[in-house]
Amino acid sequence: MKPTIRTRFALACGGIFLLVGSVLLGGIYFLVRNSLEPRDGLGQPEYIMVPNGYYQRRTPEYEVAVKRVEQTRRIYQRDTLSTLLNVGGFVLVVTGAGAVWFGWWAGRWALRPVQKVTETARRVAQSHDLTERIAYTGPREGVAELADIFDTMLARLARAFDGQRRFVANASHELRTPLTINRTLVDVAVRRPDATEDVRRLGESLLLVNTRHERLIDGLLALAEGEQTVIDRRPFDLTDVVEHVLDQAGAEAEEREVTLHRLLDTTPTAGDPVLLERLVQNLVENAIRHNQAGGEVWVTTRQRAGVAELVVANTGLQVPPYEIETIFEPFRRLHGDRLRSERGSGLGLSIVRAIANAHDGTVTARPREEGGLTITVELLDAPPT
Template structure:
C-alpha cells in the first residue's frame, strides 16, 4: 500500500534530520579521535604516558560518544517526523477542503457548491479556483439543458391542446361519419400518449435537480395513496395487490416522491399478466427506508436489468408508440431517488417479473 503524502513528508523530514545529525556525529567522532590525546596530555601528564590507562579512557570516551550520539540522533529524528507530520497536515489543509467539497458535490449532485478558498496565489488556491470554475460551467450546462427541455415541453403542449380540442369537436359532431369518429378516437389516443411523453420529460428535468427544500413525510402514506388511485386499473387487469406497508419516515418533495411511487406501481401493473400479482412494501432499515415493488410477468434477462433505467428503454420489444407508457417511468424514478440522496436497483424474479428497490435516507428517530 502506497503511503500518503503526509506520511511521506514526515518520513522525509525524519530521514533528512537523521542524515544531518549522523554527519555531525561522524565529524564529532573524527575530531574526538584527533584531539583527545592532546586534551588528555594537557590535563594529566602521567595518564598520557600510561598507555594502557590512556587506551581505556580513549575507547570509553569514543564509545559513549557514539552511544549517546546515536540515541540523540534517534530522538531528534522522531521529533522531526512528528513535526513533519504536523506541518504536512497544516500545508495540506486547503487540499482537504477541496477534497471535501468534491465529495459533497458527488454525493449531493449540488453544483451550486463552491470551495471559495481565499489566500495568496499558490497551488492550492489556484486548484480551488479551477475547481470552482469547472463547477460553474457544469451548473450552467445542466441548467441550460433543463431549461431547454422544460421550454420545449411547454411549447409542445400548446399545439397538442389545440389538436385535442379540434379532434374532440370533430368527433362529437352529429354529422360526423363512423370512419371519422374512429379516426378521431385514434388521434386522441396518440395525442394522449404525446402528452404523457411531454409530462414525463418535464418531470425528468425537474427530478434531476437536487431537492434542497424537504418536508418530513411517511412513504407508507404515499404508497397507500398511489395504490388507491391504481385500484381500478388493478381490478380491470385482474391483478391481486399485496400491501405490506410499514412506517417509512423520510424527508423530501412530496409531489416528486408521489410521482416516484406512482410510476413504480403503474409499471408493476402495466407489465404484469392477467391474473398476476403485485407486491408493494415499505419499511425502515436502520438509517434508510426502503420501497419495494415486485410484480409477476414475463421473465427479464439479468443483463438487461440496468438498462431499463435509461430513457426510452423498453423490454420485450415494446415500441414507443404502444400504450404501455412513454418509456420514461423508471428514468424518472431513478432521477427522483438520486435527487433525494437515495438510490434505486432492480433484480429479476425467478418466476418472472421484476423487483425494484428504492432506498432513501430515513428522517427522525
Template sequence: MSVRLRFALACAGVFLVGGGLLLTAVYFLVRSNLTYRADLITPKSITLPNGRGFYRYDDYYEVARSRTLQVMATYQRDTLTNVRNIGALAVLAVTGGAFGLGWRAAGWVLRPVTAVTETARRVAQSHDFAERIGYEGPNDEVKELTGIFDTMLGRLARSFDGQRRFVANASHELRTPLTINRTLVDVAVRRPDATDDVKRLGESLLLVNARHERLIDGLLALAEGEQAVLDRRPFDLTDVAEHVLDQAAEEAAEREVTIHRLLDAAPTTGEAVLVERLVQNLVENAIRHNQPKGEVWVTTRRRTEQVELVVANTGLHVPSYEIETIFEPFRRLHGDRLRSDRGSGLGLSIVRVITEAHGGTVLARPREEGGLTITVELPLDRSAA
C-alpha cells in the same frame, strides 16, 4: 496515503537520512581521532633534568606500553559506542519531531484546500451552483485554484439553468397543441356520423397523443427533479405509498397483477409531490413490465440512518449488465420501444434524479425468478423518528 501524511513522512525522511549521514560522519571522525599513534606511547628513555645523559628503563617499557594500549582500546570502544547509541537516539527523536512539525505544517498549508473541498462537497450534495468559494487569501496557487473552481461553478450553473429552462419551456409549449389535438380527435370520434374506420383511427391517434403527453410530463418532471430540494418538509413515505397504490389498484386489476403491501412507518423529509411521482413511476413500471397474473411487492421500512422503499415484481429475466442502463433516459429493456402503454422510457430516470435531489440513493438488482427489485433510500427524519 493523504497529502498531509505524505508531507509529514517526507519531512521525517529528510531528517532521518540527513541525521543518519551526519551521525556516520561524526562516528568515523571520532574513530579516526582515537586511533593508536606510536609517538604517543611512553618512550624508552627520557632526558634527566641534571644533564647526565639518558636514563633507560627497558624493563618497564613493555608493561607501560601494554597498559596504555588497553586503556586506549577501552576508551575508544566506549566512546564510539556512546556516539553510536546516543547519536541514533538523537536522530530518531529529531525524526519524530520532524514528523510532528511536518504534520502540523501540512495542516496549516492545506487549510485553504480543505475549505475548497468542503465547499465542493456542499455544492455536490445540494446541487446549488450559486454558491462560491470566495477565497480571499494571498495571490498564490490556492488563490488561482479557487478562482478557476468558482469560474467552473458559474459556467455549470448557467449551463444547467439554461438546460432546465429549455426543457421546461419546451414541455409547456408542446402541451398546448397536444391538448388541442386530443380535443379535436375526441370530438371527431364521438360524432354520430363517425364511421368505424374513423373511430379506430381516432383511438390510435389518442393513444399516440397520450404517449406524447406522458413523454412531455416526464421531461418536465426530469427537469424539475434535477433541482435540489431546499425546502424540506416532514412526511411519511408510507402515506405516499398507500395513496399511489390505491390509485394503481384499477390498472393492476385490469392486468391481473396482484399487489402485496408491506408498509411500515418511514418518516422522511423533502418534497412530497416529487416523492409521490417517484413511487408512482416505480409502481407503474412494476405493473406494466410484468407477466399475466404476476405479482408486485411494495415495502416501506425505517433503518438506522434512512428509510427504504422497495418495489419488486415478477417478469422477464433481466441481465445484470443492463441494470445500470435502465436508469438512462429513453432506455427500455428487451428492445421494447413500440409499446406505448408501457411508458416513454423516462420513468426510472425520473426516479433517480428525484432520489438524488433528496440526498438519497437508488439501487436495482435482478430477481432470480425474473423481474426486478428496486430499492430507494431516503434520509430519515430524526425529529419524527
C-alpha cells in the same frame, strides 16, 4: 489503506531529519575517532623526561609503559565512541519523533487552505447551493489557483443548471400546449353530432397517438429533470408518498385484475417529494402493466441501517438475468413489446434510475423465480432534526 497527505508530510519530515541526523552523527563519530588516535611522534618519543633523568626508548620499563598507555587509549576510545553512538542515537530517535510531530502540526497548518476548499465543496455537495464560493484571499500560489478554478467551475455549473431548468420549463409548456390543443380539437370533432363513423374512428386513433406523444414527452421531461435537477432535500416519510401512489393506482390494478399488497412501515428520508412520487408511480405502474390477469404486486417500505428502502415486486413473465440491466435503458422493453403503447413509453425505469441517482440512491433489480421482477430502491435516511 493509503496514508493521507498530512501523514505523508509528517513521515517525510521525520525521515529527512533522521537521514540528516544520521549523516551528522556519522561525521561526528569519525571526527572523534580520529581525534583520539595518537599523533605522529607522540606515541614513541626518543626519550621521556622523568624527575631523576630520562627513560631511554628501548628499555623494558619503557615498553611496559607504552603498552599500558596503548591499552588505556583503546579502552578510552572505545568507551567514548560507544557513549557517543548511544547518546547520539537516543537523541536522534527522540528528535526524529519530534520532527514527525512537528511535520504533523505543520502539515495541518500548510493544508488549511486546501481544507477550506474541501469544506466548501462538501457544503455545496450536501446543500446543492451553487451560489456559494470559496473566495480565497491568501497568497497567489497553487491553492489560490485551485480555489479560483473551483469558484469558476461552480459559476459555470450554476449557469448550466439554471439554463437547463429554464429549458425544461419552456419545453414543458411549448411541447404540451400544441398536444393539448390537438386533443381538444380532435375530441370536439369526434363528438359532433354530424360526425361520420369514419371520422370517429380516425379521431379515436388520433387521440391514442396524441396520448402516446403526451406520455412520451412527459417521460422525456421527467428523465431530463431527474438527471439535471439540483435536489432541494426536505425530510418526509416515504410511506406517505407510496400510500398516495397506491391509492391512485388502485383503479388501474382492478381493471387489469392485479392485486396490490401493502407492507408499509414508517420510512423517513430526505429529498424532493414530487420527484420521488414519480419514482414510486413509475415502479407501481410498471409492476401493474407488465403483469398478468390475476397477478399480484407487493410494495414494501422499511428503514434499515440508515437506509430508506422501497421494494416493488410483481408476478409476470420470466425475465432472463442477462436482460436486467437493459430494462433501465431508455426505450428498452422486454419480450419485444416496443410498439405496445398501452404499456408506456419505455422510459419508466430510466426515470426511476435518474431520480434515484439524483438523490444519491441506488436501484437494483433481480428476476423472481416464479416470474416477474423485484426492484429495490435504497435512498438516504432522513437526517436527525
